[in-house]
Amino acid sequence: MAQWQALLQLDSGLQRQVSQLYEGTFSREIRHYLCHWIEKQNWDLAAVDVNTAISCFHALQEYLEELWKRSVQENKILQGPNFLNMKDSLVKQFQNEPQNLARILSHCLKEEKKILALAPKVQGCNNPGMEQNSAELDNKVSGLKQQTLEVKDEIKTLEDLYEQLDLIQKTWQSRVQQCNGLNQSRAAVEEDCLKRASFITQTKQIVLQQLYDILNHASQVVTTLTDVELPTWKHRQQMACIGSPVDTSLDHLQKWFTIVAEVIVGIREQLQKLQEQNNKYNCTDASSLAATMVEIEKFALSLLTKLLTNALVVEKQPVMQNLPQRPLVLKTGVGFKVKVRYLANHPEFKRRLKPVKPVFDKDVEEAKTVTGFRHFEFERDDKKVLDVEPPGDLIAEFRNMSLKERREKSKASCEGSVSPAGAPGVPASTAAKSRPGVTEELHIIKFVTELEYAGLKCNIEASSLPLVVVSSTAQVASAWASIMWCSMLSTSGSKNLSLFVDPPPLTWEQLAQVLSWQFLSVGQRELDEDQLSMLRDKIVDPDGLVHWSKFSSKNGSPWIWIDGILDLIKKHLVDLWRDGYIMGFVSRERTELLLKPKKPGTFLLRFSETNKDGAISFSWVDHSNGEPHVHAVQPYRKKELLSMSLPDLIYHYILTHQGETRNPLLYLYPDIHIDTAFRRYYKILEVPIPNVSTDGYVGRKNTSVSIIPTPPPSPPTETFMMDIDTDVDTCTDHRQVMEDLFPDLLDSPGQDVLTSTHLYPQLPQDNFALPLGSFEGL
Known part of the structure; x- marks a missing residue:
């Protein structure tokens, strides 16, 4: 397999790294269409030998000329790439510097190999069985959708059976009068009607059992989505925030949430149709099946509630525009943006969802119990309607949010919020333990909304990852250290805002990975083993661990x-x-x-x-x-x-x-x-x-x-x-x-x-x- 073909099979995060290699240096289109030919040339030698570089440059022009002639002969000028235009652009860019072309391709091919070598490690970060799990969930969700369609057809068949039975019961006397043996014919008709009614009852029982089975399967999928897939995605997002090159696309999750929601809504609609049939045709079996229908309705309602209350996610974590590589570090008075998405993208939900409201430190226990814990509020009251944006996602984006510190009215409170150790009656040792430093104080933003739909009322919340609020740009570096430390110690869904009261240590393997990501984010290249070895000698304590007090001390860390x-x-x-x-x-x-x-x-x-x-x-x-x-x-x-x-x-x-x-x-x-x-x-x-x-x-x-x-x-x-x-x-x-x-x-x-x-x-x-x-x- 050509190297380029292997790159095409990587996830989107790694493919973006490959794409960045060619930005402003060499045509990615030429690299794609000439991948086999390019990989056969000795660009390493050409990079240091001018004659080889000239030879490779002329050979590349000739090959493009040959491909152009072939497309003309095969009458595929409009169907395929414009090889003649590729040749002209190459001549314009590298005619006077063919060795520069060789250096660029030599470098790019080496970097491609490094990305391919990194792929198993990165895709392992995503999830070892991620592709397999996605395929299995796709099959399960598709199966639910197909089963719901089949039940819908069966309920439509039931409607036809009811109409036939009703027609027979209303018209049999007029038909029998035309025949001899009224009593004999009446008995035959009644027997036929009883058989039809019995068949309808049996069919209805089968349909109800099918509905219940679908909900059972849907329950397993909902549990997988809310308890496994969603927390896993949130953890990937948290790692991506501190530089990990993982894929944080929500396309799969949105597809699954939406289809499962549609399936459960469809089940409730089919139950409603069954109830309408019972009322319309005065079914004798209605009372015996009523309990089953109520049980199915409650089951569907509970599943839908669980799914919809978990469907709101923070797609883009809070980030200041001037610090795009350091999300979750916010400065008072400076604007930041954040985006939320509702994954259950059903048209009915859009009309029923109330505007999303951000709330700072909602239900945060530390705000009430930690001495000197700072309190913040938004500089303006802001709500956003979840609206459909291309390519059809249900999104609310807050673009100009900013924070201000809320000062307590009493002098003692003010002093306590700034320096609890100096507050009267508070021992310095106690205050130091009860209140982390400013850049170690963790906060969250919650986004709340409500949904009322078909007798269902849901209070919906989504929380940001733990963030740090600073008042000076000089505090940003220390705040970012807190975000990295917190992220490496967190598990899916955990939000320990008191982490830095007594911060646990990290292993060197944990810290080495996140440090390497910082250089990948800033300079598009990770740290190698030799570089990490030097850092290890400076950072790791004799016990083999990295302690917070040494890694991010206020001076000389x-x-x-x-x-x-x-x-x-x-x-x-x-x-x-x-x-x-x-x-x-x-x-x-x-x-x-x-x-x-x-x-x-x-x-x-x-x-x-x-x-x-x-x-x-x-x-x-x-x-x-x-x-x-x-x-x-x-x-x-x-x-x-x-x-x-x-x-x-x-x-x-x-x-x-x-x-x-x-x-x-x-x-x-x-x-x-x-x-x-x-x-x-x-x-x-x-x-x-x-x-x-x-x-x-x-x-x-x-x-x-x-x-x-x-x-x-x-x-x-x-x-x-x-x-x-x-x-x-x-x-x-x-x-x-x-x-x-x-x-x-x-x-x-x-x-x-x-x-x-x-x-x-x-x-x-x-x-x-x-x-x-x-x-x-x-």
């Missing part, structure tokens, strides 16, 4: 460091991370072990262990006096990467020594030539020679300069990354305040501070090279 790196990738390094060019999580000791055996100029990219806001450095190996030495540049931060991308910084990096300048970075680990790895990302290909302009100034160009590096020392293994200089911490704190106050101003590239070789002619020989410099002259 591993999570804040990891979150800074995630933000760095999101803003500046997505392409490099996705393509696997950033080793990232590798200690200095391991860096030396990896680089020393390599040829001079080999380098790797690693994240700084001493910068909690996220920074990246490169280390390279050089040889002097026959001995290998590993050097590291001072890490680049987000502000510096605003001025120049990391590939350009690497390309233009200059090492100066005794008047000589050179770029020591030649091969990305293990042995990829620098241009092969990074050329597609270069934006500044040349640094022009300074020249005198009309205003008398010498032109300049930003570049990255280091002077006489020395090998960096390796820190002790037990030293954690938060051992940062005071100046760095102070600068970070000041910048956080400024970001909250003037985010647009600080994001401006023009605000960057650049060092200059002219301004600092005497540079100390430090363990790190300068992060960023520029040539300036007067």
Whole structure:
């Protein structure tokens, strides 16, 4: 089987990952129609050898030309793909850079293999027997529908039998008078009527038994839907919220809920028809079958109630528009959106459902019992009608919801909500245990509505997943840690809002998975085993578990460091991370072990262990006096990467020594030539020679300069990354305040501070090279 054909059999979540590989780089249509031919070419060799790349490019054009001619000969120009147009677009895009085409396809084919390797793991997360269970439920639901149609036909047959019997009873005397032997004929007619009535009674009993059997089967399906399938979907959704690449489509559930609801409604309608027949034809067996019909009606009503009260779900969990990858973290005064769907999509229900109303912390016990528990309310009263939206789903979407904190009137209450430990008469130890921190306080939003239909009245509720409400953007990272921790410890349907009063630990396997999902969500690539191994050494306690107090402590926690790196990738390094060019999580000791055996100029990219806001450095190996030495540049931060991308910084990096300048970075680990790895990302290909302009100034160009590096020392293994200089911490704190106050101003590239070789002619020989410099002259 071709690799592409295997990809087509994956679930929608993994197929979206494949689709993202080709966005803006290569035609997915060409990949589809030429899948066999593309997979036979040696694109890895073509990516590093220009002659092979040119040969493959010309062969691809010729193959498209051949396919076009074949479609013309077979008179299938309008039926099939436009191969001539594909060829023209390829020529336009890659005529001058055939090697770029080879690099793209080489990368995409490798990533496809990784996605295929990931497929069993991801589909196992969905449910090991998910496809089999879906097929079984499809068969059961289809069977219920078919049985209901058959019973409907039988009740229609009963109506015909009643009409025939009624006709005979009303007309037999006039017919008998035309014949001799009135008494004999009368006896025969009466006997015939008794036989017909008996047959009708037997048929009715069979129909009632069939209705009861259908409801019994429907009861099993309803239990499966409400107690198994729906909780399983909710758990998948909760994992998807924290980055798991699982399928959260509701199409199957909506189909099953709707059909089963229609079946039960149909059963009640057929019972009503049987009752109408009894009344219309004055059936003598009506009293004997009445109890059975009442029992069936009650059974149907209970099943329908259970199904409909569970049919409302939160399809899209609360999420702020500026934080789409971090749902369930809400900020007071900032708008967020949420979507609910009613799965029993029967036309009658739409007209009978009342508008959906959101209620914050409805029936939450913690709001009454936990000391200092904060209370919130919506800034406006908002209700939404469940309406049919394309492609026919019954949906209510709240697009502009926002929260405000509800302050208590009494001063003591206000103080208690802010700092219960300081409240009079409340011991500090007791208050600390009874009230988690602001970013550890869990809340829910419930969505309520009512349904009145055919004598049935249902109070319907759907609850959001546990969420955290913050008042500052600086609290978002810690709040997200709470959401991840809560999600990993939750089971289907559980909502322990007091979780962080005494948070249970996680196993490393649990945390490793969710951390890997964070990088997949932000950078389209999970963590590998080596990267996870380094993180494990920093996070796991001697007992083999990860404890909440260490993972997300308020200052210097591993999570804040990891979150800074995630933000760095999101803003500046997505392409490099996705393509696997950033080793990232590798200690200095391991860096030396990896680089020393390599040829001079080999380098790797690693994240700084001493910068909690996220920074990246490169280390390279050089040889002097026959001995290998590993050097590291001072890490680049987000502000510096605003001025120049990391590939350009690497390309233009200059090492100066005794008047000589050179770029020591030649091969990305293990042995990829620098241009092969990074050329597609270069934006500044040349640094022009300074020249005198009309205003008398010498032109300049930003570049990255280091002077006489020395090998960096390796820190002790037990030293954690938060051992940062005071100046760095102070600068970070000041910048956080400024970001909250003037985010647009600080994001401006023009605000960057650049060092200059002219301004600092005497540079100390430090363990790190300068992060960023520029040539300036007067």
